[in-house]
Amino acid sequence: MDTAEDRTPDLSDNRTGPPFMAGERESLEAWLEFYRETLPLKVGGLTAGQLCQAAVPPSPMTIAGIVRHLTDVERYWFSNVVAGTDEAARYRSEDPDADFTEYDVSTALADVAAYSLELERVRTHAAGVSDLNAPLPGLRHGRQLNLRWVYTHMLEEYARHLGHADLLRERIDGSTGY
Template identity: 50%
Template sequence: MTSSERTEVSAVAGEREMLEGWLDFHRETLALKCAGLGDEQLRETSVPPSGLSLLGLVRHMAEVERIWFRRVLDGEDAPPLYFSEQDPDGEFHVGPDDTFEAAGAAWRAETARARELAASRSLDDLSKEERHGKRFSLRWIYVHMIEEYARHNGHADLLRERIDGATGA
């Protein structure tokens, strides 16, 4: 996930291909924002009092992929990777021993599992688990994931610019 190019999203694709294309585009964008940086740089936070870092964003997106595809869509018993009841924002609390290698591997595993779980379902299929008293279609989950990545990619863009001045992508 450190490619220097993103997959171009078709301007005329069908609905499913379009949704999957935009989700992959945003996944690749986050990877690009992290590319070429060392763990120390990836742990750098934005501005006080925020503890937001690129490494924290990668860990957060691993959790989000896990929650929406494994737990909500599939009903799988998939415990949190980084957060707990005692530390509900644990994915953002990056320590000196946390590495991109570990976080990136978890993130790649979760995105691979998400693709696998979605592949055999219709966009109209409803989630097995409820959240806030509702079940969600795969279509809704895709749109939610696209907006989740888009929002956090904005954060990642600002973090990366602060670290080394790189902008764009």
């Protein structure tokens, strides 16, 4: 029998939806935060084994892989591009898809905790940029971009992977929503 320590926390949905009437930056930030707060709801109450349960073959996708991927995506875009650091990806190896494929039941719960810790680290990077249009210190494929582009890309990234997590969660235990 699994104990509470063997599962991710089962959270209440305390999200505040993005405002209907807001400026561009406030809207982008509110939607990103809404999506960031949605991921823990989708993994809430799952065991490490459930986090690592693969989708329908041949897909190796798991909720653990999605969490790991979004952790690395946050680090890359906000630490490396927005802040201009050169931090190594948390989950990369010789396999460029290691964040998705090299998950393990023994580390799955720690990987979920690492997502929250990464968010605490990276939220301040965007706050330090005052202009959505200003070129950022980090480059993407040798090209400059601005914070508006990063926010828009992150919204697309989360929307896609939260949809994947919906399907995986429904397959695991029938849960839908959020």
